[in-house]
Amino acid sequence: MPTELPVHVVQDPSRGFTTLPDQLTRAPDITVCVESVGEDRVRARFYGPAVPSLHGTEHRVDLLVRPADVRLAAARLCRMWKEHFVDHRPEDDPENTYATLVDLRSRPLGEVYDIVEELALVGSEFLNGTLLGAADERVERFRDYLTEALGSRDNLRVRFDSDLHVPWPMVCLEQRVARGAGLNALFPRFLGYRHQIEQTGGAYPWLTGLRDAPDVPAVSLNHDTRLDRKGRTRAADVTAVLAKGTRFAERTTYRELVDALGRHDLCEQLMYFWCHGHFVPNGSQPASLALRLTDNKTIDAQTVKDRRRRYGSESPFQPFVVLNACHAGVPEGGGDHKFLSGALIEAGARGVLGPQIEMPQAFAAEYALEFLTRYLGGAGTAGEIAHTLARYFADELRNPLGLAYALHHGMDTRLERADPEEVAV
Numbered sequence: 168m169p170t171e172l173p174v175h176v177v178q179d180p181s182r183g184f185t186t187l188p189d190q191l192t193r194a195p196d197i198t199v200c201v202e203s204v205g206e207d208r209v210r211a212r213f214y215g216p217a218v219p220s221l222h223g224t225e226h227r228v229d230l231l232v233r234p235a236d237v238r239l240a241a242a243r244l245c246r247m248w249k250e251h252f253v254d255h256r257p258e259d260d261p262e263n264t265y266a267t268l269v270d271l272r273s274r275p276l277g278e279v280y281d282i283v284e285e286l287a288l289v290g291s292e293f294l295n296g297t298l299l300g301a302a303d304e305r306v307e308r309f310r311d312y313l314t315e316a317l318g319s320r321d322n323l324r325v326r327f328d329s330d331l332h333v334p335w336p337m338v339c340l341e342q343r344v345a346r347g348a349g350l351n352a353l354f355p356r357f358l359g360y361r362h363q364i365e366q367t368g369g370a371y372p373w374l375t376g377l378r379d380a381p382d383v384p385a386v387s388l389n390h391d392t393r394l395d396r397k398g399r400t401r402a403a404d405v406t407a408v409l410a411k412g413t414r415f416a417e418r419t420t421y422r423e424l425v426d427a428l429g430r431h432d433l434c435e436q437l438m439y440f441w442c443h444g445h446f447v448p449n450g451s452q453p454a455s456l457a458l459r460l461t462d463n464k465t466i467d468a469q470t471v472k473d474r475r476r477r478y479g480s481e482s483p484f485q486p487f488v489v490l491n492a493c494h495a496g497v498p499e500g501g502g503d504h505k506f507l508s509g510a511l512i513e514a515g516a517r518g519v520l521g522p523q524i525e526m527p528q529a530f531a532a533e534y535a536l537e538f539l540t541r542y543l544g545g546a547g548t549a550g551e552i553a554h555t556l557a558r559y560f561a562d563e564l565r566n567p568l569g570l571a572y573a574l575h576h577g578m579d580t581r582l583e584r585a586d587p588e589e590v591a592v
Contacts, residue, residue: 195365195578197316201298201329203234209298209331211309217323218316228309231301234331238453240297241333245524247289248337248571252282253527266527271565279565280350286567287356290339314340321355323362324550324578332453334523336364336557336570354561359570363550365518365578368509377517378434378483380583384543385434387416389424390441392461394493400532402441408539409439421464428474434483436582438516439539441532444492455506458492468510475514482515487549487580489538490521491531508575518549518577530568534560542582550578 196217204210209232214225255265257274265271271279299310317325318340327335336359343356354360386409395402409415416435418424427433446454447467457467475484488511508519520538522531534556541552553574560569 195326196323198326198328199313201237201327201331201333203330204229206235207233209234209237211298213313213316217320219312226309226312228305230298230306231303232298237298237331237333240293241331244289244293244337245334248286248524251285252567253525255282267529269530269533269560269564269566274565276350276565280353283350283353283567286337287339287342287353290337290357291341293333294338295341317358317361318343321361322554325358325362325364326367326578327364328367330368333366334571334573335359335366336573337523350561350565354558354567357557357567357570359554359557360561363554363578365550365574365576367576377583378485380585381436382585383412383414384436384582384584385414385416386437386439386543387418387427387435388439388441389418389460390439391443391459392419394441394443395528395532400529401536402528402532405439405441405532405535405539408536408543409437411543413543419461421460421462421466424460424466425470425474428471431478431482435486437539437543438486438488439535440488440490440492441535442492444490456490456492457507458490468507471507471510471514478514480515484515486516487542487577487582488516488519489535490519491526491535492521493526493528493531512576516576517580519575520549520553520572520577521575522571523573524571526568526571530566534569534572545582545584548579548581549574 195215197213197215199213200211202210209230210227211230212225212227218226253264253266257263257265257278268274295310295314299306299313301307317323327333336357338358339356340358340361341356358364388406388409416427418427440458443459444456445459445465447457447465448454455468457465459465475482478484488508490508508521511519537556537559538552541547541555542549546552547555553569553572557569557572560566
């Protein structure tokens, strides 16, 4: 006769083998993978709990588009934002472009609508034309499932895992309402307005778990002091936010930055860059973004790798990085922003946030002030805050530039502070 034995579990002996060495987070609602297959094909997959099932497996298809064409279309999308929005000169005030404005409520609604509609068209044609526009039954089925998944609900957590640089928050769904329905109907077509988005180039870059949260976070301002010397932006307010209640470090030169990166014990929870950027040649690959501080010396992905490679995964270097670098436009062949971001992430950074277009200084400073105030205050994860700001600038100020910021990894990263009682003990 079977007998039920009393069991009292006092520990989980397999915990170290069944969980990752990091705090656990739920998987994204949708993961979209877009990968180069040689020089003439792109393979696309997507899956996740918010995805309509197809025979119980992921959706996958080989797209009839070359990786080079995707890069060119992505570069054109960024260029159109610069040309049609940032550089727009109102007829009644030709001396001032939109680059000087953050709040566009003073501009005629029809004027703003026409520009944003053009950006939405370019973003939609990138997705439904260049990437998924082939007259192939399998591609059409894949497109229908993907756009249904991205368009049927709001505020999903979406990961785009790809070796192709695409400014996904600026990509759009197709028009479903009549033209002229208003900005309230137009903005929700942008993926960055609808959802939290992170871009990755590898699903699991970190080998170690998070370090213990500090009671006072360490942050740094790495900047070019020549930017906005006349104080026309809110950069000074950003500095004040960074320095309040933190262990604050300021760096203005190449030597100061590389000396810090060269230290094994560099442990900062937030690194903020306010400087110029430019694109440098990268062999057969698209040009990659590099930075310059006050002394005008180039800081690129290799600069980071040269200083951090020897430390491996045992280093305490795990910052969230904001690269607010105003660059001089995307090269004709396309530019790769995530090359520098990738080097920082490989070195241990938990996420990198930065603009995908030549961002006006006035808006860049305003965006940084809003983001850093929320992030340092523990108001939410980086993904939640970036999504909130994209909607805030669009809904309240009629400005779509919040959608031009992209998050590389770090959707679930937040600034943690140690419990004061634990610190006291």
